[in-house]
Amino acid sequence: MNLKDIPRVKTIGKEEFLKNYFRPQKPVVIENFIEDWPAYNKWNLDYIRNVAGNITVPLYDDRHVDHKDGFNQPHAKMKMADYIDLLKTEPTKYRIFLWNILKEIPQLQEDFSYPDFGLRLMKGLPMLFFGGTDSYTFMHYDIDLANIFHFQFDGKKECILFSQSENRYLYKVPHALITHESIDFSNPDFEKWPALKKVNGYKTHLEHGQVLYIPEGYWHHMKYMSPGFAMSLRAIARNPINLGKALYNVFVMRHFDSLMRSLKGQRWIDWKNEQAISRTHKAIFN
Known part of the structure; x- marks a missing residue:
């Protein structure tokens, strides 16, 4: 992979x-942007444990997709206090993603403001993401192809990004928003995944208080180097092509994939993974 450092x-x-x-x-990456937010000094794992410890949260790990899984169906649930204790005592694959702080803990809204980047941020969707050491997200892009502002709190994270122009090299799974789940983008096996030698992308590390702008539809892989969490604010895709793809993903692709899982079961998942490999190799080697 040919990865450039993300500008700072x-x-x-x-x-x-x-x-x-x-x-x-x-x-x-914007390094010094939120020092005037109360969250800059307040938000850490201990603070979240204090204000949200009694809430039961959905947890996800890095197991491969199963045809029985529903869309964004959690793999486990736990009280937030117990989850944060787990994060701080031992490595765990369990992550929290897309946790709406307005819905769960409205008082956290008082700790940050919506920055003026010249885009209309979706103020009803500030989402928190948590993870333990060495936990990670599969390489994916978001269903709505939104512009994302990712604010890191407590902990350090590795981020690898690719634009949609690199799709032909990424072993993209058809009818899905992920690449082949067996790829370790932090340490790829180029013998097994030779197309990755040709892909161009970006890499950076985020620490407390830093903000990463992820453009519309960019693939992203996040690996937690230490326990921590982040918040994402998002703005709707402005490119008409991307907006069209987002509508297709939400109203057609997602439901088609669910239908095929119910009809074909695991054979559908296995076929998609096989196609991710064969289509990529056919495109670049034939």
């Missing part, structure tokens, strides 16, 4: 962001 700036204004990163759809 200390801070940035709206016009500079729109000109240099949003319009050309390039990622950027």
Whole structure:
């Protein structure tokens, strides 16, 4: 893989962001942007344990997709206090993703503000993501192809990004938003996945208080280097093509995939994984 470091700036204004990163759809890390948020000094694992410890949260791990799994169906549930204790005492694959803080803990809304990046942020969807050391997300892109602002709190995270222009090299699973689940993008086996030698992307590490802008539809792989959590704010895709793809994903692709799982079971999942390999190799080697 040919990975460039994601550009970094200390801070940035709206016009500079729109000109240099949003319009050309390039990622950027903003290092000093949220020091005036109460969350900058307050938000850590102990604080979340204190304000949300009694809430039961859905947990996900890195097991491969099974035809019996529903869309975003959790693999386990646990009280937040017990989960954070687990994060701090031992490595665990369990993660929390897409946890809506407005719905669960409204008081956390008082700890941050919605920045003016020149985009209309979806204010009803501030989502938190938690993970333990060495836990990770499969390489994927979001169903709505949104512009994402990922604010890191407590802990360190490795982030690898690819644009949609790299799809032909990524072993993309058909009728899905993921690449082949057996690929370790932090340490890929190029003998097994030779197309990855040709892919171009970006890499960075995030620490507390830093913000990563992920452009519309970018593939992203997140690996937790230490226990921690982050918040994502998102803005709807502005490119008409991406907006069209998002509508297709939500209203057609997702339901078609669910139908095929119910009709064919695990054979459908296995076929998709086989196609991810055969289609990629056919495209680049034939």
